[in-house]
Amino acid sequence: MIASELAPFRDLTALLPSASIEVSSRGHQLQELLENFQPGTDVTITFLPGDNYRNNIDTAIALRRAGFNPVPHIAAREMATREALDDFLARARDEAGVSRILLIAGDVALARGPFKSSFDVRNSGLLEAHGIASVIVAGHPEGHPYLQAANAFTALQAWRDWGREARIRVDVMTQFCFESAPILRWIGELDARGIDLPVIVGLAGPATPATLMKFALRCGVGNSMRALRGQIGRFGRLLTDTGPDEVMRGLRSAPANKTASIAGFHLFPFGGLRKAGAWLRTYGGAEALQKQS
Numbered sequence: 001m002i003a004s005e006l007a008p009f010r011d012l013t014a015l016l017p018s019a020s021i022e023v024s025s026r027g028h029q030l031q032e033l034l035e036n037f038q039p040g041t042d043v044t045i046t047f048l049p050g051d052n053y054r055n056n057i058d059t060a061i062a063l064r065r066a067g068f069n070p071v072p073h074i075a076a077r078e079m080a081t082r083e084a085l086d087d088f089l090a091r092a093r094d095e096a097g098v099s100r101i102l103l104i105a106g107d108v109a110l111a112r113g114p115f116k117s118s119f120d121v122r123n124s125g126l127l128e129a130h131g132i133a134s135v136i137v138a139g140h141p142e143g144h145p146y147l148q149a150a151n152a153f154t155a156l157q158a159w160r161d162w163g164r165e166a167r168i169r170v171d172v173m174t175q176f177c178f179e180s181a182p183i184l185r186w187i188g189e190l191d192a193r194g195i196d197l198p199v200i201v202g203l204a205g206p207a208t209p210a211t212l213m214k215f216a217l218r219c220g221v222g223n224s225m226r227a228l229r230g231q232i233g234r235f236g237r238l239l240t241d242t243g244p245d246e247v248m249r250g251l252r253s254a255p256a257n258k259t260a261s262i263a264g265f266h267l268f269p270f271g272g273l274r275k276a277g278a279w280l281r282t283y284g285g286a287e288a289l290q291k292q293s
Helices: 012-018 030-036 053-065 082-096 118-123 149-166 181-192 209-219 225-235 245-252 273-292
Strands: 020-024 042-046 069-075 100-104 134-139 169-174 199-204 262-268
Touching (some): 012 245, 012 262, 030 053, 053 082, 100 118, 118 149, 134 149, 149 181, 169 181, 169 262, 181 199, 181 245, 262 273
Parallel strands (some): 042 069, 069 100, 100 134, 169 199
């Protein structure tokens, strides 16, 4: 009998202290990270269209020196040559101690080089050659405009099989949603298909509804945007920050066997690192007080 069958619910707030956070290689966010997050935190480094991977390496080195665990994004379509990817991985591993990466196709339609998808990077053999021990891939509970749902799950099955064969850990990090139902349905589909990959749930950090709506439209978030609109209409929150509290409550209220694959959380700091760090520190305590009252 597994643990999820012994207890009706999981206290998912126990996973929040180890949540990862995201920074851009184009910004200067190190001091803000030091002020708001504990050393040892996993910090993903975005790879935006047009980024030079050398900037990502410099950011990873700075994060490692400051005591954080850098997790660079690798955007497959941004890699101009195999040699560039080889150099990226070699320097990230040797100079920044990187052993965990987040692998995406990238937000450009046309590849700059030979890698048209994350599968092409995977099939290059360079991840194994450079000792990458853990790969994070993307999951989309509300779908993706360029992927049919069935194909997306087939792709995750392929990642599961590759991870087992290569002996590399594969996690799935979800796109953020504004309600828990799409996440729970998507996890249920993973379970039904036997895709037993650990899930890192992406949460939209505290920000104004206008800011959240902007990022939601940019990232292709689907029907759960109605939950955000509902909050605006119900509370008139046009300027007040909205955090992922309702998403967390929905996940926490689900039976444990429905959330057993959730291995952690990742916070997208749309309202800034200070607000994201404050939310992580206070959410669990606030929920505990509510239970006692």
